[in-house]
Amino acid sequence: MLPLYMTFNKRFGKFVIMSSSQNDKFNISRNLLVLIVCTAFALINFLQDYFFAINFDRQFEAWEKLFYYFLYFYTWGLLYFIIVFVAGKFKLEKKTWVKHLPIHIVAGAFIAFLHRLLTTIPYLLIFYPDKWREVSLSAIYTKTIGSSFDAFVSYWIILGAYYGAEYYKQFKESKLKEAELEKQLAQANLQALKMQLHPHFLFNTLHTVSSLMQEDINAARKVLAKLSDLLRQTLDNMGRQFIRLSSELDFLKSYLEIEKIRFQERLRIVYDIQTETLSAAVPNLILQPLVENAIKHGIASKAEGGEVKISSSKLNTLLVLKVSDNIGNGNDSNFKEGVGLTNTRKRLVQIYKTAFSLVIQCHPRQGFSVTLTLPFKEYDPEENDDTT
Structure with a gap:
């Protein structure tokens, strides 16, 4: 399941970042897109498990799988906003990446652990309540830490997608500004040419008047x-x-x-x-x-x-x-x-x-x-x- 999840996570980060904005209208669109993408990923992974079980004649607990994948990806949907906040606050730019890199390592480890914790505990409480009573907190902690590596990798995938989208956005904005400046320059040149033509015509006409005044x-x-x-x-x-x-x-x-x-x-x-x-x-x-x-x-x-x-x-x-x-x-x-x-x-x-x-x-x-x-x-x- 990990390769499929990581592939979709990469796309997920790209889609979300491209729709982010400070404007309220764009914020609503971004939040809706996060919801749609998380839902789509959950259904895709669920269907993949379903067809795998059918092909190999294995037992398939539909409600359990459906709950798990929705919980899994919706949790990423919530944590996405934290990742974007951290990415914007501590940018990995040329002058700051050395100072901010340790912050992202810690943030990535924390978010990975938090994601596993938020998905593991509700899942066990609902589908395995008997086993939950038998499992100690230390065992849950150890299992959560041990399975957090894929979530840690996902953090960096989302982070990379965020910066890629931001740089692309800045590139487009710079191109738009450049085009606008070229347009303004062209308009200024046209206006200057008009101002050369108008006096030229006006002075010639006044010269005509001056000549006629004597005749x-x-x-x-x-x-x-x-x-x-x-x-x-x-x-x-x-x-x-x-x-x-x-x-x-x-x-x-x-x-x-x-x-x-x-x-x-x-x-x-x-x-x-x-x-x-x-x-x-x-x-x-x-x-x-x-x-x-x-x-x-x-x-x-x-x-x-x-x-x-x-x-x-x-x-x-x-x-x-x-x-x-x-x-x-x-x-x-x-x-x-x-x-x-x-x-x-x-x-x-x-x-x-x-x-x-x-x-x-x-x-x-x-x-x-x-x-x-x-x-x-x-x-x-x-x-x-x-x-x-």
Whole structure:
């Protein structure tokens, strides 16, 4: 019986320790688990004895065996709490194991003796009362001491399982903390990138106002009014990592109205938006830097101006966003990313890791284009609101 008992004891310790907690709810679950496991072990050992007796045609006292195994394992269930207390109080760690090891040896011997005493005396009193009267206390003491070795070994099995589970728990907690720190760092980096984009856009708009103040006061006032609308939209979406593509386009249209005042007929805007993409979730303020880049390096560099095209489409499970102009004024070899494109790429890496693509093409005749491919996902207000 000892090998089976020791095997199950090892599992018993693991199961119990994994469910231990300071929280009341977890304490109830732990206590219930101890009860279930002890009951299961008692029944398994009882059935093992039963089938052994059947196979070898031996006498089998069912009630006696059932009582003994329930008493045996329920006693371990009670002593388990003492073992866990001692293990937590006197931890066998690198700096303390030499000092605490003797304590555990004494505790193990005491608990082993106590277990045998608590199981032997009730068993004899109930099933062998006549023999109980004939047995002296010294004989009981000697027999209990002699049969306590397996219980002593069980103490160390439970102790080892406890420390194994504790170290695993600490390992998981450290991993969770590490993941949380990485998440906070990523959020901080994203926020820093946003803070770089907002002033960049704001200063450019104020520069537009400053230029118009010398040429057209009414136009400057219109720009300031549009700027206030933009700032309101920015504040409304400040706490959101993702917004609907339709909201992103609304913001973009407000921004382009300002640029239209500045460039007038030199700036022509074309939209090619698939209706099914309007509900897609996109990173907040993801298109504005791309459009601003097209205007700054394309439209603004030509006296006759040009066309900026903004398109969206769904390709299987992907969302494809494209910003392009028709100003052919360079090639891929001499192109360098500015602040807006660089920060946009960094944001996308933080959000999507490698699950995106940002392709920049610069043709001498066809013009400049940026194609952004993202995983297509419907916008969920509950999931994305108040997300930094």
